[in-house]
Amino acid sequence: MQNIRQIISERVGQVLQSQWGVQLGENAAQVRPSGDTKFGDYQSNCAMGLARQLGLKPRDVAQAIMANLNIADICEPPEIAGPGFINFRLKPEYLTNALDRVPSIPHPPVELATGETLQDRLGMPKSTTRQIIPIDMSSPNLAKEMHVGHLRPTVIGDAVARILEFIGHQVHRLNHVGDWGTQFGMLVQYIRDIPDQWLTDKILGEDELISQLDSTGLDEASLADLIRNMIRTKESPVAVIKIQDLEEFYIRAKDKFDRDPEFAQRARQAVVRLQNHEPEILVTWLAFRSESLEHCHKIYEILTIENLIDRGESFYNEMLPGVVQELLEKGVAVESDGAICVFPSGFKGRDGEPLPLIIRKSDGGFGYATTDLAALKHRITVMHADRIIYVVGNQQKQHFEMLFAALKMIGWKKETDSPDNQIAQAKACGSLTETIHLATGMLLKEDGSPFKTREGGTVKLKDLLNEAVERCRAFLQANEANPEKQRGYSPEQIEHMAKVIGIAAVKYFELSHHYGTDYRFDWEEMLALEGNTAPYMLYAYARIQSILRKSANGGERTTNNERQTTVLTHPAELALAKQLLRFPEIIEQLGSELRPNLLTEYLYDLSKTFSTFYDRKTGVRVVDAENAVARQTRLLLCELTGRALKLGLSLLGIGTLDRM
RNA sequence: GUUCCCGUAGCUCAAUUGGAUAGAGCGUUGGCCUCCGAAGCCAAAGGUUACAGGUUCAACUCCUGUCGGGAACGCCA
Numbered sequence: 001m002q003n004i005r006q007i008i009s010e011r012v013g014q015v016l017q018s019q020w021g022v023q024l025g026e027n028a029a030q031v032r033p034s035g036d037t038k039f040g041d042y043q044s045n046c047a048m049g050l051a052r053q054l055g056l057k058p059r060d061v062a063q064a065i066m067a068n069l070n071i072a073d074i075c076e077p078p079e080i081a082g083p084g085f086i087n088f089r090l091k092p093e094y095l096t097n098a099l100d101r102v103p104s105i106p107h108p109p110v111e112l113a114t115g116e117t118l119q120d121r122l123g124m125p126k127s128t129t130r131q132i133i134p135i136d137m138s139s140p141n142l143a144k145e146m147h148v149g150h151l152r153p154t155v156i157g158d159a160v161a162r163i164l165e166f167i168g169h170q171v172h173r174l175n176h177v178g179d180w181g182t183q184f185g186m187l188v189q190y191i192r193d194i195p196d197q198w199l200t201d202k203i204l205g206e207d208e209l210i211s212q213l214d215s216t217g218l219d220e221a222s223l224a225d226l227i228r229n230m231i232r233t234k235e236s237p238v239a240v241i242k243i244q245d246l247e248e249f250y251i252r253a254k255d256k257f258d259r260d261p262e263f264a265q266r267a268r269q270a271v272v273r274l275q276n277h278e279p280e281i282l283v284t285w286l287a288f289r290s291e292s293l294e295h296c297h298k299i300y301e302i303l304t305i306e307n308l309i310d311r312g313e314s315f316y317n318e319m320l321p322g323v324v325q326e327l328l329e330k331g332v333a334v335e336s337d338g339a340i341c342v343f344p345s346g347f348k349g350r351d352g353e354p355l356p357l358i359i360r361k362s363d364g365g366f367g368y369a370t371t372d373l374a375a376l377k378h379r380i381t382v383m384h385a386d387r388i389i390y391v392v393g394n395q396q397k398q399h400f401e402m403l404f405a406a407l408k409m410i411g412w413k414k415e416t417d418s419p420d421n422q423i424a425q426a427k428a429c430g431s432l433t434e435t436i437h438l439a440t441g442m443l444l445k446e447d448g449s450p451f452k453t454r455e456g457g458t459v460k461l462k463d464l465l466n467e468a469v470e471r472c473r474a475f476l477q478a479n480e481a482n483p484e485k486q487r488g489y490s491p492e493q494i495e496h497m498a499k500v501i502g503i504a505a506v507k508y509f510e511l512s513h514h515y516g517t518d519y520r521f522d523w524e525e526m527l528a529l530e531g532n533t534a535p536y537m538l539y540a541y542a543r544i545q546s547i548l549r550k551s552a553n554g555g556e557r558t559t560n561n562e563r564q565t566t567v568l569t570h571p572a573e574l575a576l577a578k579q580l581l582r583f584p585e586i587i588e589q590l591g592s593e594l595r596p597n598l599l600t601e602y603l604y605d606l607s608k609t610f611s612t613f614y615d616r617k618t619g620v621r622v623v624d625a626e627n628a629v630a631r632q633t634r635l636l637l638c639e640l641t642g643r644a645l646k647l648g649l650s651l652l653g654i655g656t657l658d659r660m
Numbered sequence: 661g662u663u664c665c666c667g668u669a670g671c672u673c674a675a676u677u678g679g680a681u682a683g684a685g686c687g688u689u690g691g692c693c694u695c696c697g698a699a700g701c702c703a704a705a706g707g708u709u710a711c712a713g714g715u716u717c718a719a720c721u722c723c724u725g726u727c728g729g730g731a732a733c734g735c736c737a
Contacts, residue, residue, distance in 0.1 A: 035676095045680095183736090351661085362735060532684070542697075586676095615692090615702080617701060660699085
C-alpha cells in the first residue's frame, strides 16, 4: 500500500525545490488530509508561509506551484481556495489501481522458519532504517501485586512496541521491575521469621533458582556455586514459598516492620546481607522474586503481553559503584551534605536551591536515580540503543527530565569500551541516543476520584480484568437467552468470546485515550457496542468475515487476477477506498508520535465508513451486487477492510473473532 | 512558596503540533429491518475552546496575566 500523502508531498516538494530552492524534509510541502471533503481529499498549506518568505502573494505562489506540478496521474487538476490552500481530489482510477496492487494473503499462510505465520502487512514496506529501541514498560514493584495503575504503562508500552516492530525496528520490552532495596530485606526477613499460613507448598529447585539469577545481573557463576553448595549441605529443595495473597502479605510484613523495632533492625540487616550475597538470604530473595514474577506473568498472559524481558533494578546493582565513580571522575557529580549528587542546570527545589539527582546517599547506599543512570548506560553502551522509550507515570516527569539532562552532561554514546567491536563502531557513527518519556496520566474512577477500593487500598489489576470478562460473559449469555438475538453458541464459545472481548475492551479503552491525559474508567462506555470501542470494532470485523464466508461458497476467493475488474463508482465505495488507503499515513505518523490513540481513531473511522458502506439504507449490496464487477470490487473492499482492522488491532495487542 | 501539566458541547473524550465552518460517542429529538449480521445506519439540536490581553494572512494550539484543578520539589521508588 502506498502512502498517498507522502507521494503528493514529494511531488509538491519537487516544485518547491526547483522553483525556489526550498530545503525539503520536515514535510515542507505541508500536505495533509483535508478537514472537509468539500475541499477534496488532501491539501497543501505551504503557499502561505512561503509567500511570506519570498515576499509574494500566497495565491500567486499557489498558482506557480500548480503550474509546475506533475500530478495528473493521481489527482484531478488541483484547485486553489481561501488564502492559498491547494486542494487535491484523488482520481477513482488511481484509487482502484492502489487497491489492486495490495498483495493477496497467501493461501495457505506462509510459515516462517521460527514457526510464526508471516504477518499480513497490506503491502506496506518496512522502514529502511532499523533502530534498536529498548522500551521501559510495565515495571511493577515486585513487593506487591500488580494494581490498576500498571495497566497503562503495560498496555501502552506493548502497543508502542508492536507498532515500532511493525515499522521495522528492533524492540526490546524491558520490564524494569522493583526487585531490590529496603523493602526486599523486610520481606525476606519476614518469610524467614514467619512461615505461616501464607506460605504453602511451592518448591523451587536448583535450576529454577539459577535461572532466576540469570535475570538479576548478579555474578551468576560464583553465586550458582554457592547455591549448589548450599543444596548439597542441606536438604533439597532449597526454597519453599507460595504466597496466597501477595498484597496482604506485604501489608503484614510492613505492619510488623513498623511496630516491631527488633524486626525492623533485622530487616535492615537482611538488606546488607542480601547486598553481600549471603546464600541463605539470597535464595529466599530469589524464591520470593520468582513467586512474585509469576503473579505478574499470569496477568501478562491474560493481557497477551509477550516477549517481556524481566530486567529489574537488581540487574544493574553491580554497576552502581562504577557509575558513581565514573561521574565523580568526569566531574559531573559532586559531594553535597555527605551525599554524591549531580546538579543538572535549570532545576530548582523548594527553597530555590539547585535540585540534585542523588546518586549516592550519605549512608553510602544507592537510590533509584543511580539505578536509572546505570540502566541508561547499559542501554546505550551495551545494547547500542538508538532510541530509549520510558512508558512511566507522569508523576516522574521531573525525574526523567533531570535524568536526561544528566545524560547530556555525562555524554554516554553508543560505542562500547572495547574498540574492536565492529557493530558498536558502526553504531557510533550515528546520532546520539534519543530519550523519550511517555508520561502516562492517571486512571480515575467513574466519578473522577482516584482509583481505590472503598477502604482506600489499591485495586488489583487481576480483579479488574476478571470483572471485564465477567461482564462480557453476562452480556453474551443474555443474548443467547434471547430468542431474537441468539446465535446458538456453545458455553465454550461464549467463554472464549468473553475473554477476547473483555480484555480487548479494557485495552482498547485504554489505548483510545491520549496516553498523557487522566481518564475515567467507565464500564458501560468501554463495553458499549456503539462508539469508539473494542466491541464495535470487533463487531465490524465479524460482519466482514461473515460476508466473506458467504461469498466464498465453492472456494471462490478474490485474487489479483480477478481484481483487474475493480471499478469504484458508488460514493460509499470511494469513501471506503480512500479511508483504507490512509493506513500507511497513520503508520508513518505513529513512528514518530508514538500515540496509539491515533491508530484507534483511524480504525474507528474505518469501521464507521465500512458500516455506512454496508448499511441497508445508505450503502451497497455486496454478495448479491448488481453485476460481477460491482460484486468483485465490493468484496475486495470488504477483504481489505477486514485485513486492515485485523492488522490495526493486532498492532494494539488486540485479537479478533470471526464470529461474535 | 517554586516549577510543570491540565481547563474544549449536559457527560466522556478528539482535534494530524499554527490551517479553512473546533470533531466523535453517550444522552436528547426524529427517521430506517419483506433485504448479505439492526450488536447497525441516517438526520437534527447542542460551543465566546475557563477568563482578559498580545503575536499574524490564520490561534484550542505560541507569549503575558488572572481564576480553578492536579502533580513534582534532598537522601522512598
